[in-house]
Amino acid sequence: MNWNLFFGELVSGLTLGSIYALIALGYTMVYGILKLLNFAHGDVYMVGAYVAFFVLQWLGGPLNTDVAGWLAIAIMFLVAMLACGMLGVGIERFAYRRLRNAPRIAPLISALGVSIFLQNSALLLWGPNFRDYGTFDLINVKSYRVGANFLISNIQILTIVTSIVLMIVLTLLVSRTRTGKAMRATSFDREAAEMMGISVDGVVSFTFFVGSALAAAAGVMFVILFGQASPLMGFTAGLKGFTAAVVGGIGSIPGAMLGGYLIGLLEAFATGYLPGGSTYANLYVFALLIAMFLLRPSGLLGSPTIQKV
């Protein structure tokens, strides 16, 4: 067995998985509370990548930043997450709020509209081509070798660790704080929560803020890892994030993380091992989604839903 290839795909699968997991978290949180599929989520991720890109440009470009490399990265994360969080709140306020009690199809179509709007606004303002760094040298890129074949770069470590930290913070936020309690209550029963004095609008806005900020973090990671951004990058990534959320069990936060890593690993190993993998990796992910729906619609960690009449 070629261990070099195996470990290479493992590491790239974990890094990709971190990105998908962060996107999936936004899907799963919004779905848990509103039972709404936010199609625009992938495009928020795209906007996050662009914001990071522009922040870096503003700081002097990837080669000679005005501030220390790690600080530049921190600023990129912070600005992108704040901006996209606000974007998410705005989307909810203007495109979804009025439709909360409309027939199910209305908010979905509205979400589709927002998605295409964001995508083409990016196309209009920032052009159809990839924005590319060329070389990325913010922090000194190094590769560490563990044992004979295990090779990992510090950027990959940064990505994986950041995503894990964000997920821990999110889990604590949902399970330990008052706001988290309000979120769980709203997700359990919106009307009852409202009667108990929880501001449902506030909780929904907050959920959109957090979810979109996580998507933006994923976008920044993508920029740091691959050094590029394009207006259409959000669409496929959004689909995969959703697949990750479904595979893990939609509505479940640990499930979204698990699903994200699974999809990332599947994609990486498909590229390495399956026939036609590098071109058709997305098709394998699609097959997994279908299989999941047929075999276990509630996902790996989700609880089956009972429909009340």
Next chain:
Amino acid sequence: MSAPADGSPPDGSPVTGPTEEAAEAPKVGVDEWVARHEERRQAHGGLTGAVIQGWDRVPPAGHLAILFAPFVVFGFVANEGNLYRYGLITLIYALLALGLNVVVGFAGLLDLGYIAFFGVGAYAFGIMASGHSGHHLPAELAVPIAVAFTALVGLLLGLTSWRVSGDYLAIVTLFFLQAFVIFVNNANGGPSDWSYPFVGKVDITGGANGLDQIDPLRFFGYSISTTKGYYFYTLISLAVLMAMLFFVNRSRTGRAWRSLREDPLAAEVMSIPVNRLKLLAFVFGAAIAGYCGTIFGSVQSGAFPGDYDVGLLITIYAIAILGGLGSIGGVVIGALIVNGVPELLRSSENARLLFYGALVVGLFLAMRPWYRPVVVIVGTIAFGFVVHGVAGAVWPRGTAGHIQGGARLAGPLEHWVLLPTHPGRIGGWAYFALIAMALVLTLVRGWWRTLLLIPTLYLAAFVWENELVEQVSGATRLILLGALLVVIMNVRPSGIFGTARVEVV
């Protein structure tokens, strides 16, 4: 009504009060809103009421004739280029939206992979009849086979709807569209393609370059070779399909679909075969899209991966929604608006007239009483000249630019709109500001809205002249469509020509 509830003696003496009230109340089992619908239709006074009542009196075949008469006339008078851009493409879109109407409008299944069927039809036809594949089946064989094959693919995708419903179905079908695009982009037998069992690498779709040299439609030796021929072929197809759907909609199946749309669970309880109906809707929709694909493939004499994309999906959805989901005639009007308007926008002279015209008409339609829009328009014009004057003094670069493409309005506009020489970054910020102001407008009421409209409109003109007008056929079109979908869903979810749905709780 058997036992009076007010405690009157049950000896048969007439109890007048409650009976009269009961006569006014709607029939049992009929929602009050639905029951009063006819009254409210007739309540329209004046010209509108007369038109509605007249329209209602015409038989359905007459509706079809009225709807199609302008198309027939247009087909005979227009030149080839206009016939293709305004006529044929509109008809193809209408046909596509008609099929989508079956899946989404009748049966209520949110199928976001619909455009893939359009592509499957075109590619299937192309494989059977093109110079690329080397086969040249006559259309009377190739078209039915392509349609049947598309229907089969629709059946397979529809099978997922047994286990997956609502939002999940939407994402599965959207992913299917994505998978289709990836497949046709790569299945050219190249080095990165699959190697199939038994046959090895095969060139199926021509990959990113597309499947070219598709034959024109050739039925029994007679080949359609002109745009006019395709136009009338599509027009007849559309008329036949519309008539067919009219009867399907009124049939047992149509009613069952509607019950499925309103409440799948209740439908199932009423022993309606929900799963079979879902499949039927998918197959029906896919077959129509596939048929449409065969036309489009031979019109373009090629099938290219970029044509079957999410952009087209949004376009078709916008048409179906604008026309009103579930409304059969609405798709034609929706297609006219969604395809015709951007085509008119393509030359910047028309675009300018249309843009400002639409703003003015929209203002007069949306605002009451009449003097408010007048105030807004006069205010905006004055505001513009003031801003232009001030900017000319302090920021000369801001007025130095020129309007793109000469036009009738160019002269006065250059003295009104700020036109920086390099609008790049300023245009971008103005675009953000315009979105923000439009959103704020939805939050304020009364005179505040009227006042705020003045700078918003001026900003809209600025963004239009500096940013949007450049990309009218690309990004701008889709931006407007996306915004349109959001606005329609928020303001009038039933579409312009659809009847409002009643949510019975």
